Amino acid sequence: MMVLVTYDVETKSADGQKRLRHVAKLCENYGQRVQNSVFECLVDPSQWTDLRYKLLKIIDEEKDSLRFYFLGANWKRRVEHVGAKPGYDPEGTLII
Amino acid sequence: MMVLVTYDVETKSADGQKRLRHVAKLCENYGQRVQNSVFECLVDPSQWTDLRYKLLKIIDEEKDSLRFYFLGANWKRRVEHVGAKPGYDPEGTLII
Numbered sequence: 001m002m003v004l005v006t007y008d009v010e011t012k013s014a015d016g017q018k019r020l021r022h023v024a025k026l027c028e029n030y031g032q033r034v035q036n037s038v039f040e041c042l043v044d045p046s047q048w049t050d051l052r053y054k055l056l057k058i059i060d061e062e063k064d065s066l067r068f069y070f071l072g073a074n075w076k077r078r079v080e081h082v083g084a085k086p087g088y089d090p091e092g093t094l095i096i
Numbered sequence: 097m098m099v100l101v102t103y104d105v106e107t108k109s110a111d112g113q114k115r116l117r118h119v120a121k122l123c124e125n126y127g128q129r130v131q132n133s134v135f136e137c138l139v140d141p142s143q144w145t146d147l148r149y150k151l152l153k154i155i156d157e158e159k160d161s162l163r164f165y166f167l168g169a170n171w172k173r174r175v176e177h178v179g180a181k182p183g184y185d186p187e188g189t190l191i192i
């Protein structure tokens with residue numbers, strides 16, 4: 001299933017930038033970064049439990065906001081891209 | 097239906113900041129801003145056609161990236177929030 005992870009953090013601080021880098025690096029193990037703070041993660045339920053647990057360990061819950069959107073298995077029909085930086089399909093096909 | 101609009105723009109330029117403000121203002125007419133560049137827009141098909149048209153007029157397609165995620169009618173079960181800044185349900189109930 002596809003889980004969209006969106007992340008909001010005050011990246012003016014070095015700590016915030018570091019947390020964003022960690023979130024990005026972690027999510028890229030499961031899918032890919034499609035915008036600065038938007039990650040599309042292709043996971044099975046057990047991977048999702050793992051990823052969610054790790055994300056919550058990285059963020060500062062007092063300062064950062066994480067939102068998860070569960071797009072399911074038929075996620076491709078739920079996504080449209082416009083403009084620069086086309087997204088890449090973690091399953092292999094370019095989605096523009 | 098719920099359409100998630102995520103927007104990536106170089107906001108270091110005054111023009112980019114202006115475009116982000118315009119995108120936010122427009123989306124807030126249809127739903128609400130849940131993160132800096134993430135907007136949850138509750139629309140019917142005709143409103144979506146209108147919103148999409150207006151968004152494409154605001155952005156610079158050479159520089160900005162827009163992604164639309166169609167979460168459908170049962171969108172509430174597809175969303176989870178963690179951390180700061182809880183999102184507000186455009187239909188009235190607080191989603192934490």
